[in-house]
Structure formats: structure tokens, C-alpha cells
Amino acid sequence: xxxxxxxxxxxxxxxxxxxxxxxxxxxxxxxxxxxxxxxxxxxxxxxxxxxxxxxxxxxxxxxxxxxxxxxxxxxxxxxxxxxxxxxxxxxxxxxxxxxxxxxxxxxxxxxxxxxxxxxxxxxxxxxxxxxxxxxxxxxxxxxxxxxxxxxxxxxxxxxxxxxxxxxxxxxxxxxxxxxxxxxxxxxxxxxxxxxxxxxxxxxxxxxxxxxxxxxxxxxxxxxxxxxxxxxxxxxxxxxxxxxxxxxxxxxxxxxxxxxxxxxxxxxxxxxxxxxxx
Ligand code: PXP
Numbered sequence: 001x002x003x004x005x006x007x008x009x010x011x012x013x014x015x016x017x018x019x020x021x022x023x024x025x026x027x028x029x030x031x032x033x034x035x036x037x038x039x040x041x042x043x044x045x046x047x048x049x050x051x052x053x054x055x056x057x058x059x060x061x062x063x064x065x066x067x068x069x070x071x072x073x074x075x076x077x078x079x080x081x082x083x084x085x086x087x088x089x090x091x092x093x094x095x096x097x098x099x100x101x102x103x104x105x106x107x108x109x110x111x112x113x114x115x116x117x118x119x120x121x122x123x124x125x126x127x128x129x130x131x132x133x134x135x136x137x138x139x140x141x142x143x144x145x146x147x148x149x150x151x152x153x154x155x156x157x158x159x160x161x162x163x164x165x166x167x168x169x170x171x172x173x174x175x176x177x178x179x180x181x182x183x184x185x186x187x188x189x190x191x192x193x194x195x196x197x198x199x200x201x202x203x204x205x206x207x208x209x210x211x212x213x214x215x216x217x218x219x220x221x222x223x224x225x226x227x228x229x230x231x232x233x234x235x236x237x238x239x240x241x242x243x244x245x246x247x248x249x250x251x252x253x254x255x256x257x258x259x260x261x262x263x264x265x266x267x268x269x270x271x272x273x274x275x276x277x
Pocket of ligand 1: 006008048075095097137157195196197198199217218219220221
């Protein structure tokens with residue numbers, strides 16, 4: 001199991017003070033964040049270049065392309081100028097996401113069934129032609145997964161938002177069941193499987209029960225913790241949670257049983273450790 005660290009919110013903090021200002025040394029610098037995350041053991045760095053450039057901008061991506069030592073994963077919408085940018089700067093991976101101007105963060109998975117009828121397959125082929133591995137951010141839905149397999153993308157990233165937002169044990173178990181069925185189907189259809197969105201120090205342990213996951217892409221919770229403990233420690237803390245499940249293929253062995261100590265978001269977590277029976 002690998003950890004991809006999404007550093008968008010480092011740029012969000014920078015923009016809170018320096019939006020539109022190009023003089024001086026705008027801080028905090030996402031490049032430093034990527035560097036610290038990698039030093040702590042992150043397996044990849046993710047940024048989302050949004051059309052409105054609300055956090056990460058073109059220069060960030062160009063500099064990250066030159067400095068990231070692991071893998072650079074670019075989240076992007078299927079819009080002509082952003083796709084052309086990706087073709088030019090060639091991140092190692094590209095994750096296609098839906099994008100709405102008004103949303104605070106990516107709200108739902110891509111509608112691959114609809115998109116597959118338009119330019120999505122061409123976009124995927126264009127990105128692959130320059131050596132980029134393509135992933136589609138989708139909900140844990142069998143029809144979406146079948147459609148994703150037909151597009152030629154190498155990966156899907158399962159949307160874990162509904163799992164992260166679940167408030168009861170029953171709801172959590174139901175979401176894990178959906179994600180497990182989705183991962184099994186994706187694997188059967190030849191897709192590789194990543195996951196992300198809303199994962200934090202309390203709920204990430206629970207997601208490890210889902211088979212075939214290769215990389216978890218996590219942003220907000222790591223950046224939030226880094227304010228208090230520093231980026232390296234925040235990344236190490238998350239790695240400690242996910243590293244209990246790994247092997248040389250990057251595909252997880254399923255732990256016998258994982259139980260989260262905390263089940264309600266309203267409770268203060270005592271620990272994020274696993275209970276293994
Ligand atoms: N994966 C995708 C496709 C996303 O859009 C995001 C949010 O940018 C993440 C993972 C990370 O989500 P979070 O910030 O909630 O950890």
C-alpha cells in the first residue's frame with residue numbers, strides 16, 4: 001500500500017495571503033511541502049490544477065515536475081487547455097476528475113458512462129501517448145467501473161468520500177462492502193485501483209480492508225496535521241497507519257480483521273491504531 005500526498009492546501013494557504021501578488025517570496029511554498037513529504041516517505045505527490053487556479057498554479061506544476069523525486073500525480077478536468085498543459089509537462093500520472101467552479105473540493109466521481117460517449121477516450125489516449133498513466137476518479141459503482149475499463153485507462157481511483165462521511169457502524173460497513181465489490185470488479189476487468197477523498201487519521205485504517213488498493217491519495221488531513229506537527233511527522237503518522245498492509249507488488253494483503261476504535265466522527269479519537277483479532 002502506498003501513500004500519495006495531496007499538497008493543494010499548502011497552496012490554498014499561500015493564496016489566502018498572496019493571491020495575485022507575484023513579488024516577494026509567497027509562502028508556504030508547495031515545492032517545500034512536496035520535498036518534506038518525500039523525505040518522510042511519501043510514495044507520490046498529487047496536485048490538482050484547477051481551471052480557476054484557486055490553489056495550485058502552472059508554475060507550481062512546472063517546478064514540481066522538475067523537483068519531485070517520486071511520482072507526480074496531476075488531478076485535472078478534461079478541458080482542452082489543461083489537457084494540453086499535461087501533455088507538455090508530462091506528470092507521471094494523471095487523474096481525471098469532474099470539476100465545478102462552486103465546489104470547495106471535488107464532490108463526486110466522474111460520470112464515465114456519459115463522458116465515454118464524448119471525448120474522454122481520446123483524452124486518455126492523448127495522455128497515454130506521452131507516457132502518462134491515466135486514472136479515473138469514480139464512485140464505487142459497477143456500471144461506472146465497467147465503463148472505465150472500456151476507456152483504456154490503467155487505473156481507477158475509488159471515491160472514498162461516502163465512506164469518510166458515514167456516521168454509524170452500519171453505514172461504514174455498507175460503504176466498505178461497496179468499495180470491496182468495486183475493487184474486486186475493477187481488478188477482474190484489468191484495472192488497477194487507488195482510492196482517496198476524505199481519508200484521515202481516524203478512518204484510513206478501516207479502508208485497508210478493501211482489496212487491491214495500491215495508493216491512497218490523502219490531502220486535507222495530512223496538511224491540517226502538519227500545521228501542528230510539521231509535514232514530515234504528519235506524513236510519517238499516516239504512513240504508520242497504512243504500512244501495516246503492504247507487499248512488494250503494492251497490492252494489499254487483507255488484514256484478518258480491522259476494527260476502528262472510533263466509529264463516530266463526533267467522538268474524540270483515542271487512537272488511530274488497529275485492533276487485529
Ligand atoms: N483524490 C481526489 C481525486 C481528490 O480530488 C482529492 C481532493 O483534492 C483527494 C483525493 C484528496 O482528498 P482529501 O483532501 O479529502 O484527502
